[in-house]
Amino acid sequence: MTERLAVVAVTYSPGPALRTFxxxxxxxxxxxxxxVLVDNGSSDGSVAEMVACADVRLIVADGNPGYGTSxxxxxxxxxxxxxxxANPDVEWHPKALDNLLEATRRWPDGAVFGPMVITARGDVxxxxxxxxxxxxxxxxxxxxWWWRSNPWTAAYRLDRMEPVERATGWVSGCxxxxxxxxxxxxxxxDPGYFMYFEDVDLCERMGxxxxxxVYVPSASVTHTRAHATSLYAARMAAEHHxxxxxxxxxxxxxxxxxxxxxxxxxxxxxxxxxAQRVPRVAAGGGAEREWFGNGHPHAAAATQHVxxxxxxxxxxxxxxxxxx
Numbered sequence: 505m506t507e508r509l510a511v512v513a514v515t516y517s518p519g520p521a522l523r524t525f526x527x528x529x530x531x532x533x534x535x536x537x538x539x540v541l542v543d544n545g546s547s548d549g550s551v552a553e554m555v556a557c558a559d560v561r562l563i564v565a566d567g568n569p570g571y572g573t574s575x576x577x578x579x580x581x582x583x584x585x586x587x588x589x590a591n592p593d594v595e596w597h598p599k600a601l602d603n604l605l606e607a608t609r610r611w612p613d614g615a616v617f618g619p620m621v622i623t624a625r626g627d628v629x630x631x632x633x634x635x636x637x638x639x640x641x642x643x644x645x646x647x648x649w650w651w652r653s654n655p656w657t658a659a660y661r662l663d664r665m666e667p668v669e670r671a672t673g674w675v676s677g678c679x680x681x682x683x684x685x686x687x688x689x690x691x692x693x694d695p696g697y698f699m700y701f702e703d704v705d706l707c708e709r710m711g712x713x714x715x716x717x718v719y720v721p722s723a724s725v726t727h728t729r730a731h732a733t734s735l736y737a738a739r740m741a742a743e744h745h746x747x748x749x750x751x752x753x754x755x756x757x758x759x760x761x762x763x764x765x766x767x768x769x770x771x772x773x774x775x776x777x778x779a780q781r782v783p784r785v786a787a788g789g790g791a792e793r794e795w796f797g798n799g800h801p802h803a804a805a806a807t808q809h810v811x812x813x814x815x816x817x818x819x820x821x822x823x824x825x826x827x828x
Contacts, residue, residue, distance in 0.1 A: 614716045
């Protein structure tokens with residue numbers, strides 16, 4: 505008997521994109537799927553509509569605990585050696601999941617596998633990147649929004665590399681195939697990330713145990729970013745910087761790194777404030793310009809999420825790109 509493949513999506517009023525997600529999933533694999541939606545308070549009727557007309561299991565989260573916590577809840581409610589965690593505004597390309605599953609046999613030391621991600625405009629998004637270092641992180645933050653070809657951004661994003669199957673630092677959480685045993689060993693996504701950086705952190709913790717993150721461009725999806733609006737772009741900039749601070753403060757923990765953490769916190773707070781007021785800073789560079797602020801299942805939800813690195817901001821009416 506063929507083992508069923510678990511697919512988990514976290515929803516927050518995903519709109520019509522959810523139907524595309526569900527319907528295109530049937531073309532992505534010949535393996536029977538158990539589709540689980542973890543809903544964080546949708547109010548647009550799209551989740552209820554899909555549950556009523558498709559073979560979908562619904563888990564209702566308690567309040568809105570954030571993306572990672574909800575994904576963990578969904579994974580715990582499924583079985584099987586591998587589980588897919590994906591955003592509900594992903595459109596699956598034919599055989600995308602079959603090709604990811606085939607890659608797991610070529611990479612027995614792989615724990616997480618990511619497809620090629622195509623933007624709504626048809627561009628290849630740099631979804632397989634190096635883990636950020638101090639040099640690439642600072643250089644990308646300072647120069648990425650105005651000097652697109654700077655060497656620090658290029659070293660971090662790896663967007664000049666040919667799309668070949670390879671091990672990489674981390675793959676985008678918009679769509680990843682995960683080896684369940686490793687996911688459970690490290691405790692899943694860190695619930696301390698409400699949104700952003702939970703994928704970077706997950707891949708890094710797996711890597712510390714000797715497991716690889718693998719980019720598989722023979723598998724591809726389109727990430728439409730259709731479920732949210734750029735109205736929330738300024739607030740997403742604040743949330744992105746808050747998550748960046750959590751990630752860096754954990755990486756550089758201990759008294760030895762106290763001066764560095766202080767400098768990073770001040771720098772991130774300043775850049776967060778600037779990004780909420782200057783669209784080009786929040787926009788980042790290249791393909792990321794069309795992505796930030798309207799590319800996460802919790803874009804709207806995060807408007808109620810207030811953190812120490814955030815400052816009040818008026819809604820922005822134009823599309824912004826990512827700072828990361």
